Amino acid sequence: MELLNIKDLDLENKKVFIRCDFNVPMDEHSNISDDRRIRSAIATINYCLDQKCAVILASHLGRPKGEVVEKFSLAPVARRLNHLLKRDVVIAKDVVGEDAIAKAKALKSGEVLLLENLRYEPGETNNDEELSKKLASMAEYYVNDAFGVSHRAHSSVEGITKFFDNKHKAAGFLLSKEIQFFGKIIENPVRPFAAIVGGSKVSGKLEALVNLLPKVDKIFIGGGMAFTFLKQLGYDIGASLVEDDLLGEAQKIMDEAKKLGVKFYLPVDVIAAEKFEADSVIKIVTAQEIPHEWMGLDIGPATVRLYREGLNDVQTVLWNGPMGVYEMDRFARGSSKIANFVADSYATTVVGGGDTADLVQRVGLGEEMTFISTGGGASLELLEGKVLPGVAQLIKE
Known part of the structure; x- marks a missing residue:
């Protein structure tokens, strides 16, 4: 374009x-x-x-x-x-x-x-x-x-x-620059190409995930959206955020990833809390066994190690959405550790704006990323394969 x-x-x-x-x-x-x-x-x-x-x-x-x-x-x-x-x-x-x-x-x-x-x-x-x-x-x-x-x-x-x-x-x-960067990594990335997708809800990222599947080699899921996938797998997710109406869509995405040979990573453990408060009691539990009234608010240390291992050989990383409730320090560790690993890698690293850009700036890694987008919603729509209304009128004929 x-x-x-x-x-x-x-x-x-x-x-x-x-x-x-x-x-x-x-x-x-x-x-x-x-x-x-x-x-x-x-x-x-x-x-x-x-x-x-x-x-x-x-x-x-x-x-x-x-x-x-x-x-x-x-x-x-x-x-x-x-x-x-x-x-x-x-x-x-x-x-x-x-x-x-x-x-x-x-x-x-x-x-x-x-x-x-x-x-x-x-x-x-x-x-x-x-x-x-x-x-x-x-x-x-x-x-x-x-x-x-x-x-x-x-x-x-x-x-x-x-x-x-x-x-x-x-x-x-x-x-x-934004259009050029996203166009290049979506259409012609250096492989292996991985997408790290987080945030609170699957619904906000559904079209982006569907559009990314044929293009990437690996997808790493984090944040609240992970629990919709985990529940669909039959796991006990306690009181964690879930979108029950999208369980079928979550299964379709996992099935499509398997069909395309895309490695699809989900958390194996989480940081769980009784309530969403800074002084709440927290503990590390496996993703299969979150206590009944507890909620998962961050990826756990085993998941961090698993994701780091999976990202080791990656040459292009697209990151859109944090791994946990990063605004609260107690639940920001997973996102912070992934951010540090991504920043230290030799891969081309593109951060898709919004909360992820804020997270990367908070941990002082803005200068270490190849490119940080200034638009969360706009970058997401590009990933969904859409032509942005403000861009459509500026395309050279």
Whole structure:
């Protein structure tokens, strides 16, 4: 899949609208706790500024649901951009209101304007054509560099592209890199190719698992989703998270893996607790014998050893979803140990955004991975074999 290239655009002395993904985590005092998504957009922004462009940046933050909510203001993002770009970043008071339109109109080459939170506008998530038209009217060129929301058919992602022809729109460097990386490892990986798939539910990963099976050599299952497979095998899983309506689908996946010769790994032991609390009593039990009222919240040490052994010869690793409830230290050990092993391997390692990216950053291994995606949901839809709405309009014909 070849995308329209930003370097093919005649940007000099023009206005360019860049859709970014500045949906960053903040603490209770509105301090940005992880600016990776902002830093990831700097290359595209700087490239446009080097072409003597006037740059209009747009992003959402959180889910204000079409209302102006102060805690979701992009003001902290503007301050961080000031620091990273080493130039003033003006923030508009609204999205397509009088202030934003006036500031966009007055913007000169080399200046940067950040619109307020796109989701302050109820039409953004509804892909409202009128909103798309107003956003498009601000600039002569459109660049999508927001991989993390490119699976959403929103006004600033999909709708806006219809107001620019192929000579006036393109993918930014980050979006191009994400699509290129996932395309390469899914279509032409160096083998053996392993997928580590975790997270809480099978339902969220079902299509991805089905699509990955013909492509991988090994699959390692962890997190809450493992218990649906374990229950289908007849194991006692206690009070662990399970999706009873997907037991049949779990069996189909295991049958298909066997048919294709894909090694399918499931936990052999788990860290179980009486309740999901930091001070709960915990113990290591086999995956077949989780006590009646107890729940499995992490993979156990034997599973860590088994998975490490299975990953020893792997040349490409795709990881999407943690191995346990990593947000609580007592149940983060399995994920942490797998992260350290993957980081130390010589394999090409691709982390599929969301919780897995957060986990890898928490344990200080972000720099050790080959590539960390900025989008959890978007990367998952790519793994499902879908063409993302925000990407479809940017494919070179």
